[in-house]
Amino acid sequence: MARLEGKTAVVTGAADGIGFAISEAMAREGAHVFLGDIAADKGSKAADQLRAEGLNADFLHCDVSIEADIAGLIDAAVKKTGRLDVLVNNAAIAIGGMPVYEMSDEQWHRLIAVNLTSVFRGCKYALPHMIAQKSGSIINMASAQGHIGLDGWTAYAGAKGAVMSMSRQMAVEFGPHNIRVNSISPGTINTPMNEQVIEQLGPGLMQSWIGMHPIGRIGKPSEVAEAAVYLASDAAGFTTGIDLRVDGGLTAMPHFIPHNSKPV
Numbered sequence: 001m002a003r004l005e006g007k008t009a010v011v012t013g014a015a016d017g018i019g020f021a022i023s024e025a026m027a028r029e030g031a032h033v034f035l036g037d038i039a040a041d042k043g044s045k046a047a048d049q050l051r052a053e054g055l056n057a058d059f060l061h062c063d064v065s066i067e068a069d070i071a072g073l074i075d076a077a078v079k080k081t082g083r084l085d086v087l088v089n090n091a092a093i094a095i096g097g098m099p100v101y102e103m104s105d106e107q108w109h110r111l112i113a114v115n116l117t118s119v120f121r122g123c124k125y126a127l128p129h130m131i132a133q134k135s136g137s138i139i140n141m142a143s144a145q146g147h148i149g150l151d152g153w154t155a156y157a158g159a160k161g162a163v164m165s166m167s168r169q170m171a172v173e174f175g176p177h178n179i180r181v182n183s184i185s186p187g188t189i190n191t192p193m194n195e196q197v198i199e200q201l202g203p204g205l206m207q208s209w210i211g212m213h214p215i216g217r218i219g220k221p222s223e224v225a226e227a228a229v230y231l232a233s234d235a236a237g238f239t240t241g242i243d244l245r246v247d248g249g250l251t252a253m254p255h256f257i258p259h260n261s262k263p264v
């Protein structure tokens with residue numbers, strides 16, 4: 001039996017990258033997926049593609065930095081299916097690659113609006129439905145950069161750290177309502193977001209990224225999607241308040257050479 005049969009899932013930033021991979025994987029596992037994204041053309045094509053496979057998918061334009069758009073996306077899912085089982089707060093943007101003193105206030109506020117305030121709002125509008133239903137799974141997309149430092153990404157890392165601690169907090173607060181809240185921290189994943197970073201910072205970056213992951217490569221969106229399907233499913237019924245690292249060992253690797261690892 002499909003792992004998400006009969007469930008309703010809302011995914012933000014769903015037109016491309018990890019968000020699309022999650023939407024596709026959840027729909028293939030039987031969920032009715034509501035894809036929200038600021039990119040209307042790409043998003044409706046993504047939902048068309050899933051429907052062409054015979055899956056249940058709807059696209060709604062949603063800019064996660066606009067409160068009414070998030071409320072509207074969640075509302076549409078509940079109106080059409082009568083329930084809300086899964087919320088994946090996935091949309092985010094990468095503004096960084098510069099020291100913090102070169103980041104403008106405008107860039108800071110944009111990043112916080114898209115990467116952090118959106119998570120607060122998604123939860124704010126989803127939780128009342130999940131509380132009434134006495135069940136739900138919220139998955140917030142964090143990042144390896146919430147665990148380790150990387151030159152030039154202070155604001156992004158700050159937002160991801162906050163996403164993780166908010167998820168933990170809500171897991172405690174809403175556990176008694178049978179609502180699970182977890183985050184996922186991907187390592188470097190092959191998506192348009194990273195194509196943009198490579199364009200900005202140069203092609204040599206890819207080799208450094210590969211070298212940062214003990215597994216010897218960067219990750220695939222489908223590998224993050226598998227983790228999200230698990231957290232959304234009843235198989236993860238006792239799993240809440242965790243941050244699931246899908247990072248090829250990136251955050252496990254010491255970034256120094258331990259003294260005793262050298263031959264003497």
Ligand SMILES: NC(=O)c1ccc[n+]([C@@H]2O[C@H](COP(=O)([O-])OP(=O)(O)OC[C@H]3O[C@@H](n4cnc5c(N)ncnc54)[C@H](O)[C@@H]3O)[C@@H](O)[C@H]2O)c1
Pocket residue numbers: 012013014015016017018019036037038039062063064065090091092093114141142143144185186187188189190191192193194
């Ligand atoms: N790619 C990685 O290496 C990586 C690593 C760690 C964490 N993440 C996180 O995973 C998530 C997905 O990243 P990705 O690499 O797939 O990104 P991506 O840029 O490839 O895709 C992001 C999607 O979000 C949409 N989006 C952007 N701004 C939006 C807004 N204001 N409202 C709604 N949708 C918006 C884009 O149109 C796009 O479809 C993000 O939270 C990101 O921070 C990614």
